[in-house]
Amino acid sequence: MLNVSVFCIFASYLVAFGFELTRLRGQGWLARTLTLGFATAGLLAHTLYLLARASAENLPPLLSSSHDWLLVLAWLLMVLYLVLTIVDSQLAVGIISFPLIIGLVATSWLLPETSARSWDPLRSWAMLHASSLVLGTAAVLVGFVISLLFLWQNERLKQGAIAKRSLSLPSLEQLARLNLWAISTAVPLLSVGVLSGIILTNWTSENVWIDPVVLGGTIGWALICGLLTWQLSRTRTPGRKVAVATAWSSGLLLLAYVGLQVLTSAAGVSSVHGAKPVKVAPQAVTLPTKSANEEGQK
Amino acid sequence: MNLHVVSCNHQSSGLAIRERLAFSSAEDIQRAYQEFHERFPTSEVVFLSTCNRVEVYAANTEEDPAVVRQNLASFLSEFHHVPLEEFSEELTEHTGPEAVQHLFQVVSSLDSMVLGEPQIVAQVKEAYRKADENGSCGALTHALFQGAIRTSNRVRTETRLSNGRVSIASVAVGEFGKSIFDTFADKLVVVIGAGEMAEETLRYLADEGVQQVIVVNRSRDRAERLAEKYRGQVADWQQLDEWLGKADVIVSTTGADEPVVTMARFELARSKQNRYKPVFIIDLGAPRDFDAKIASLDDVYLYDIDSLQKTCDRNRKLRQAEVEKANRIIEEETQRFMSEFYSRAGGAIVKRLRDDWHSISQQELQKLFSKLSHLPAEDRDAIERTVARIVNKLLHPPLEALRDESKGGSPNGLLDALSRLFRLR
Numbered sequence: 001m002l003n004v005s006v007f008c009i010f011a012s013y014l015v016a017f018g019f020e021l022t023r024l025r026g027q028g029w030l031a032r033t034l035t036l037g038f039a040t041a042g043l044l045a046h047t048l049y050l051l052a053r054a055s056a057e058n059l060p061p062l063l064s065s066s067h068d069w070l071l072v073l074a075w076l077l078m079v080l081y082l083v084l085t086i087v088d089s090q091l092a093v094g095i096i097s098f099p100l101i102i103g104l105v106a107t108s109w110l111l112p113e114t115s116a117r118s119w120d121p122l123r124s125w126a127m128l129h130a131s132s133l134v135l136g137t138a139a140v141l142v143g144f145v146i147s148l149l150f151l152w153q154n155e156r157l158k159q160g161a162i163a164k165r166s167l168s169l170p171s172l173e174q175l176a177r178l179n180l181w182a183i184s185t186a187v188p189l190l191s192v193g194v195l196s197g198i199i200l201t202n203w204t205s206e207n208v209w210i211d212p213v214v215l216g217g218t219i220g221w222a223l224i225c226g227l228l229t230w231q232l233s234r235t236r237t238p239g240r241k242v243a244v245a246t247a248w249s250s251g252l253l254l255l256a257y258v259g260l261q262v263l264t265s266a267a268g269v270s271s272v273h274g275a276k277p278v279k280v281a282p283q284a285v286t287l288p289t290k291s292a293n294e295e296g297q298k
Numbered sequence: 299m300n301l302h303v304v305s306c307n308h309q310s311s312g313l314a315i316r317e318r319l320a321f322s323s324a325e326d327i328q329r330a331y332q333e334f335h336e337r338f339p340t341s342e343v344v345f346l347s348t349c350n351r352v353e354v355y356a357a358n359t360e361e362d363p364a365v366v367r368q369n370l371a372s373f374l375s376e377f378h379h380v381p382l383e384e385f386s387e388e389l390t391e392h393t394g395p396e397a398v399q400h401l402f403q404v405v406s407s408l409d410s411m412v413l414g415e416p417q418i419v420a421q422v423k424e425a426y427r428k429a430d431e432n433g434s435c436g437a438l439t440h441a442l443f444q445g446a447i448r449t450s451n452r453v454r455t456e457t458r459l460s461n462g463r464v465s466i467a468s469v470a471v472g473e474f475g476k477s478i479f480d481t482f483a484d485k486l487v488v489v490i491g492a493g494e495m496a497e498e499t500l501r502y503l504a505d506e507g508v509q510q511v512i513v514v515n516r517s518r519d520r521a522e523r524l525a526e527k528y529r530g531q532v533a534d535w536q537q538l539d540e541w542l543g544k545a546d547v548i549v550s551t552t553g554a555d556e557p558v559v560t561m562a563r564f565e566l567a568r569s570k571q572n573r574y575k576p577v578f579i580i581d582l583g584a585p586r587d588f589d590a591k592i593a594s595l596d597d598v599y600l601y602d603i604d605s606l607q608k609t610c611d612r613n614r615k616l617r618q619a620e621v622e623k624a625n626r627i628i629e630e631e632t633q634r635f636m637s638e639f640y641s642r643a644g645g646a647i648v649k650r651l652r653d654d655w656h657s658i659s660q661q662e663l664q665k666l667f668s669k670l671s672h673l674p675a676e677d678r679d680a681i682e683r684t685v686a687r688i689v690n691k692l693l694h695p696p697l698e699a700l701r702d703e704s705k706g707g708s709p710n711g712l713l714d715a716l717s718r719l720f721r722l723r
Contacts (some may be wrong), residue, residue, distance in 0.1 A: 157477055158593070160605045162612065163462065172576060173480040239576060240596050 004049045006071070010105045012042030015080070017098035022094070023166045031088060036082075039094075043078050046105075050277060052269060060129035066261050067111040074104035076138045090168040096148045100141060110262045121201055129196040133217075136189030137257060140224060143182035144250035149176040150243040176239050179246055180231055187228045190221045212264055216256030223249045300358045303397040304370045304389050307351035307413050311388035314639065318380045321347040330377055331432035337373065342436035344429040344443065346404075348421045350411050355401065357438040367391045395636050398442060402628045405446040406453040407460070410647075411525045414460040414617045427714040441639065449631040456627060462613030466606045467499040470580045471506060473609060478599055479576050483507040485546035489530075490538065490558065492520040493581040496551040500528050503547065512545075516552075520569050542567035548579045550587040558587045567594070578605075619692065641701065647713050648697055648723045655689050 016038035022031045050061045052067050061068035081097045152168040163169065170178070197214065208214060227249045231242060306319055320328045329343060334343050338356075346353040354370050392400040397638055403409045404424045410558055418451040426443040429435050435443070454460055479485060487508050489496050492515045496700045500511065507571060511530025515521035515535065521532045542548065542564065552558055568577070581588045586602050593600040618678040664684060667678055703712045716722065 022649065023457050027588045134562060155476060157474060160474070160609065162462065162478065163475060163607055171476060172478050177480075 004045050004052065006025065006049065006105060006109055008045045009042050009049060010102065012038050012045060013098060013102050013105060016042060017094070017102060020094040020098055023092070024164075026164065026166050035094065036085065039078070039082060039085075041080060043075070043155045043284050046071065046075050046078065060127065062127065062134060064113070065113050066265075067113045069109040069134060070111060070258060071106055073134050073137055073141075074101050076109070076134070077101050077104070077141060080138075088168065090166060090224045092149065092167040092169050094151070095167070096145050096152075099286035100145065104258070106254075107258055107262060110265065121271055122200060124181065125196055125200050125203075129193055129200055132196065133193035133257075136186045136191075136193055137253065138248045139182050139186035139189060140253050143179055143246050145188060146179045146182055146252070147243040147246040147250070149237065150179065151247070154243070155176055172239055179242065183224065183228045183231065183246065185224055190224060194218060194221050213257070213260045216260040217253075219250055220249075220253030243244065299570075301394055301397045301442070302366065302370065303353055303355045303392045303400055304367055304374070305351060305353040305392070305400070306374075306385060306389055307409065310390050311385060313386045315388060318387065319352045319374055319378050321345055322347075322351070327428055328432060331434050332668060333471060334373060335378060335434065336588070338369070338405035339372050342423055342439040343434050344439055346422060346425040350541060351404070352408075353404070355397070355439065355442070357436070357442070357557075383597075396633060398445070398635050399628060399632045400609065401442065401446050402449045402631055403625075405450040406624055407450075408621065408624055408628070410518070412464055413466070413614065413621070416460055419447070422446060422450075437642075439488045441635070441642075445631060445635045449628060452627050452631065455626045458616055458625045459620040459624050461620075462616055464500070464610050464617070464689055465645070466582065466603065467475070467495065467502050467580075468603070469609045469613070470499060470601055471502040471608050474501075474599065474601055475578050475580075476506070481507060482547070482626075483509055486510045486512065486544055487530075487547040487549065488541045488545040489513045489524065489549045489551075490587065491515055491553070491583070492524040493551040493553070496549050497524060497581065499549045499551075499580055500524070503549075504528055508547075509519075512541050514541060516605070520683070539563065539567045545577060546575070548577065549582065550580070550699075551582040552587050554583065554586065556564070556589060557585075558583075561589045561591045564589070564592050582606075584706050640703075647716055647722060648700065651716060651720055652693055652697070654720065654722065655693060656686070657688050674723075695697070 016035050019035040046121045054061050061072050342357045344355040407415050407418050463472045511528045512533050513521040513525040514533045525532045576597045581602045
């Protein structure tokens with residue numbers, strides 16, 4: 001039997017981040033291997049945990065609870081980090097991505113593990129809502145990471161400091177382009193998420209506009225739409241200001257989607273995204289192994 | 299080992315002499331190889347001629363009077379028509395293992411004016427290629443130059459001797475410019491002034507793919523010369539503000555006593571069309587051509603000569619720290635080369651010894667078989683194989699001793715003893 005808990009995932013990512021930080025002082029192959037090793041082990045645990053949760057709840061992780069939705073978001077970012085690191089091992093993306101991913105995993109602890117409602121009759125719409133929002137939020141967080149990398153590179157260039165060989169940063173021009181791509185991807189995905197959410201509430205005949213999570217999320221979406229419009233409406237936009245605006249908008253969206261869910265859960269405020277009492281430490285989930293299955297069959 | 303190198307380099311002699319001794323064209327080099335072989339037909343030779351050094355590597359597997367300092371120096375003197383006394387004292391000489399170590403240091407850029415510079419490897423490879431083309435390489439020079447290339451690869455991969463840039467223009471373009479822009483192919487470069495530093499910086503920018511160059515200079519003649527070299531255009535000094543507004547990259551090297559571009563002038567020029575377009579300014583003027591306050595503007599990346607010089611110095615110190623590591627690799631490779639060389643040198647003696655002993659055993663076996671003619675063919679083969687094994691086992695200890703001796707240096711003493719003991723001539 002395999003026991004996988006959120007703590008396993010959290011601890012693996014935390015150790016990987018610790019090794020990643022050694023890059024600030026110039027990293028050797030051993031630390032790099034250990035970073036990748038722990039990150040991969042964490043991702044494996046993460047995947048197994050989500051599969052076990054889906055099996056236990058008999059629902060895709062996106063629908064089962066806010067706890068699982070957040071873990072899916074963290075999983076997407078982790079996969080992206082690993083792909084980028086394998087493509088370019090010197091890229092400084094881990095220094096910024098790890099705190100974000102670890103933060104998401106830690107926050108998932110504070111969210112309810114079970115959904116407040118059953119989505120059975122509206123499962124397809126609920127799936128569209130949850131998946132477009134998770135992908136859109138992931139794109140916003142990628143934009144957030146890119147913006148911080150831009151500000152880091154900008155600061156280095158302004159100071160005239162030499163780049164560390166173990167921490168390569170893309171050029172400002174490339175970061176600005178990637179930032180625009182990330183926000184351009186996020187806006188349609190978030191829009192689909194918000195619109196499908198509105199359609200869902202029409203069917204369920206609930207007044208969701210008093211729900212702080214829905215209200216905050218919609219404001220966050222409007223901010224990101226405004227940011228994209230601002231970027232596209234000007235032929236030249238000051239790069240540093242775009243990066244700062246993206247970082248703030250992304251931060252606010254994250255606060256709206258995640259922070260408000262934590263607060264409403266803690267305060268016991270009713271929300272369509274689940275308002276069960278806060279669970280401090282989720283139980284470890286048990287994954288059935290081949291021998292256990294065989295025993296069951298006997 | 300009969301290997302000599304005579305060298306006239308940036309440490310031992312001035313540019314005036316080096317220029318006169320240089321093999322400046324392909325025809326020069328070809329003629330030099332021809333004349334050298336007419337004089338010393340049995341010697342191998344490689345001429346290495348760069349802007350910082352002229353070196354002659356001459357080798358012969360046998361003792362050869364050609365391969366001595368005096369003859370090599372005379373050859374240089376007569377070939378270039380430069381009196382020997384004018385440069386004789388500035389020539390340095392290395393022989394045997396020292397010559398090997400010298401080449402390994404040269405190719406690893408430890409002997410270069412700029413420590414860690416990458417061009418020298420290509421220059422050594424080119425010199426070796428030309429020598430080979432001219433039929434001037436033999437077993438020793440092939441092994442020597444292949445060993446040199448292997449050494450430089452090890453030094454490059456196992457040390458950080460080539461890390462970081464150390465010239466002002468390369469630091470500006472490589473360390474900073476490439477972190478601002480993804481590509482320079484679509485960028486407009488405006489050069490203010492047409493001095494040497496501007497030209498050097500343009501060379502680096504051209505390597506990065508710059509295609510649009512505008513040169514603005516008070517003297518139109520100099521501007522035209524520079525613009526022509528980099529397929530650029532010349533603009534009048536009065537148009538400076540217009541080009542300041544359009545530029546992506548600005549290289550400034552005027553000799554003005556006070557800033558040519560003040561904050562107000564720059565802001566006005568940029569606000570007309572490209573207020574938020576990133577601009578990379580390399581201010582190589584001393585005193586500065588750009589007001590230092592301009593650096594505080596968003597999307598303006600301004601580097602003056604002092605800040606770039608500091609970066610160069612820091613990189614130089616980092617490279618210096620790697621010299622010891624590089625020297626250790628060179629020592630290892632020199633020992634390896636010498637050991638392989640001595641091993642090859644002993645090869646001829648070893649072959650003769652083995653051939654002699656097997657020949658004697660064959661003669662004795664023939665005598666034996668003629669007496670024992672009734673022996674079947676299988677028995678004869680078995681006896682022959684046994685005797686061959688005995689000979690090989692008897693040969694093994696002396697050959698092993700010879701191999702061990704080669705690792706520690708020249709095994710001449712042992713080779714001589716073997717020759718005398720077994721009358722190998």
